[in-house]
Amino acid sequence: MNDSSGSGKQIHLAAHFPGVNNTTVWAGPPAGPTTTPGRCASRNPSLGSQIDFSSFEHLARTAERGLFDFFFLAEGLRLREHNGRIHDLDVVGRPESLTVLTALAAVTERIGLAATVNATFNEPYELARRLASLDHLSGGRAAWNVVTSSDAFTGENFRRGGYLDRADRYTRAAEFVATARELWDSGTPDGTPGPFVHSGEHFGIEGWFGVAPAPQGHPVVIQAGDSDEGREFAASAADVIFTRHGTLEAGRVFYTDVKRRLAAYGRDPDDLKIMPGVSFVLGDTAAEAQERAAEIRRQQVSPQTALLTLEQIWGVDLSGYDPEGPLPDIDPDPDSQRVQGRVRHADPLAVAAKWRALSEEKGLSIRQTVIEATGRQSFIGTPEAVAAEMAAFVRSDAADGFILVPHLTPGGLDDFVDRVVPLLQERGVFRTGYTGRTLRDHLGLRHPGGRSARSARGSAPDLDGRRTGIGRTDGT
C-alpha cells in the first residue's frame, strides 16, 4: 500500500443532501415529514420530501450522529430545460441553502454546514456577511462551496444578466474569495467590525464590514470544478475540493496533480482536502449489494430519462426511438442548444462514439447503455467490504475523504452511519468523537490569522499569470 501520509491518515466524511437531481430515487407520493421508525430506508424506494425542513433535519442529524465533518447542499438557480420546456423528470424544487443551514444550526451541535453559492450571481459584501452570520450563529461551522457557472440561461434570473465570459468566471471567483477574506479580516482584535478598502478588476468596494470577526476567522472554502483554471483556483484559495473523480486510478491522478500545485502558493499539501462525491450501496452479501445497485440504477434511469439523456448528447430529437432498442445510428449535432441549465458534454461526438462502442460490445439497449455509462456507484458491497475499500482509497492517496451522495431522501444515510462508520472506527481510520468545535477543527485546518498572517502566506491567487502557457484540459 502506498501509504505516503503514514498509517494514521484519517478519513474525512461529508453528507450531500440528495435533493434535486436525476439520481434521487423517487416513486409515488412523499413519505411524509418523518420516517417510520424501524423501517430500513434503503429498502423502501419511496422518497421523503426534498423541501420539508424535517428532511434536512433528519439527514443532518444522522450525519452528525456519524461524526461527519460537514453537511453539504448543492445549488441550482434555474430549472433545467429540455427542448425549450422545463425538464419534468428529475426531482426539482429546493429551498435556499444558507437559510436552511442556519436553521440546521439550531438542531445540530458540531457538524459543519456547507452551502453551495455561485460566485457569478452574488456580490462579495452581501455573501461574506451572510457566511459570517452563519459562522456566528453556528459557533464556527460555516463553509462555502464556490461554484462558477456563468451561463446566460441562469443569468436571466438576475440583475447582472449572466454575461460573464467563461474565461472570466474563475478570475471573478478568485477575486470574490480574496475580497470576502479581506472583509472577514477587517475586524479589530477586540471583536468589533473594522474598515476595509478593496480595489480590483471585478470589485471596487469600501466601508465597514458590518459583522464582527467570525469564530472560524474565515469560513471554510470548498471548490467544485475540474478545469485547469478550477484546479489552480482551488490550489490557491480553497480548503476542500469537491471532485467527481471517484475511481481509485482517476482519484490518484487528480490527487497528485492538485497537491503538486499547492507549493506555488506557499501552501502545504495538508492545507487542501480532496473529497470526491461518491455513492454507495450496501448489502448483507456482495451479491445482494450488486443486485440492489442494479435495481437502483434501473430506478434512476427510467425509459424516459434514458431517452432524454441520450438527446442531451446527440442534441437532436430522439423521441421516436425505443429506449429498450439499439442506439441511434445518426450522428450527434455538436452545436445544439437543446439542453439548458446543465453542463454540456465537452465533445458530444467523442462521447457518442464511446457509448456506441460500449453498446455494441455488450449488446446493450439505449437504457442499458445509459445505465452503464453514467453510473457513479462508487462503493458497492457489504459494510465490511465498503469500509475496507474506503480505507484503502484514502490511505493510498486517492482522496482525503468522501462526500457521500445517498440516493434516498431523507433516510439514505441511516444504514451507512449504523453499519459502516463503526467499522471505519474499528480500523482506526475514522474518529470516535468530535475533538473540536469548529469545522476547521474537524478538517484539521489551521485557523487563519489576521491581516499579517495572511499577507505572509501570500494568499492572493495569480490565476492569469499561471494560465498562460497551460493548455485547457476539460474533464467533463
Add this chain to the structure above:
Amino acid sequence: MAPSTGTLHLAAAIDGTGQYTAPYYVELARLAERGTLDFVTLDDSFGPPGEGQGRPDALSVLARVAPATERVGLVPTVTTTHTEPFHVSSAVATLDWVSRGRAGWTVGVSTTEAEARLVGRRPAAPAGELWAEAEEVADVVARLWDSWEDDAEIRDTATGRFIDRDKLHYVDFEGRHFRVRGPSIVPRPPQGHPVVAVDATDPVTWDTAARHATVAFVRATTPDAAGRIRDELRGRAASFGRERGALTVLAAVTVDLADGEYAAGLATGDAPLTATAAGPPLYRGGPVDLADLIAGWHTAGAVDGFHITPAAPPGDLERFVNGTVALLQHRGLFRTFYPGATLRDHLGLPRPANRYALARETAQ
C-alpha cells in the same frame, strides 16, 4: 374613526446591537412567544449602525430562531436595493419553509452612499426612486412565490414525471429596474405568500405599503394621528383595488418599563408617548398604564395593534409580556393561545390564491 371590533395584534422587535450569538435572539423570541405575540421583527442594514458596531444578517438570525420556537411569526428586514430580487424571493420563501409557515419580511431600502460603496455596483439614489424599485421587487417576489402552483409536484410513476410543467410559470417580469425570468427554484411557500411588512413612517413609503404590504408600521403620539395615517393607507390600498382591511396597521412604540411597577412616571397625563428624533415614540412608565394605552387606542379604532421595541431587552420585553400582555389577556382584550399555526393565521389573513391557478380557472 369607527370603534374597533377587530382582534388586537401585538409584535415586538428583538434587535440588539453587537449581538451575534443565537441564544440572545432565541431567548427574546421565546419570550415573545410566551406572550402569544403575533410576530417578532429584526431590523437590518448592510452597513454597521455605527463605527465599531455591527449585527448579523437578520433573515439568517430568524432562520436560526425558527426551529427553536413553535408559533411566533418571524419578520426580518431585507433590503431591496443592493440585493437580487430572485435571491430575496428564495430566502424569504425558505424562511417560510424552515419555520413551517411563520415567515414575513419587512421591505427595506438602502439610501446611503456608504451602503452603496459596500457593494460598488451603483451610487446611492433618492428615496423615492428606491421605493419605486422596492415596489417592483415586492411585486416580482410575490410572482415568484406563485410561480409554482401548490400541486405542481406530482411524482407520477406511470409517466415518469416528477412535476407537472404546466403548473410551473415563467414570471417574465420586466420592470424599470430589472428583469427576472423565473420560475422560482423554491416551491410555493407554506403560507402561499409570506407576510409583507412596510415601515410606513415616511410618506414616501405609503404607496408601497398600500400596494404590497400586509402589515404597516406607523409612528404617532396620539390615537387621532395614528387613525388618520391608517385611513390614508387604507384609502390608498382601496384605490389600488385592495380591500381596506387587507392592511394591518400597527403603531410603533419604544417601551421603557424599567422600575415601572413602582413609578407611574410619564405614563400618566395626556401625553404618555413622547416623540423622539430618530425611532418610534417613547413610552416610559408602568406596564399597567401601557396596557391601558394599548386598549384605549385599539378600542378607539385608531390602530390594529402595536409593534413594540423594548428599550432594554430582555428586561423590558419580560415586563411587557408578564405585565402588559398578561393584563390585556386578563381583560379579554388579547388572546391567551395561538389558535393557528402560521403567521397568517395569527393575523387573521387567508392563504392567498395562486394567481396563475386563478387565471387558468377563470379562463376555463
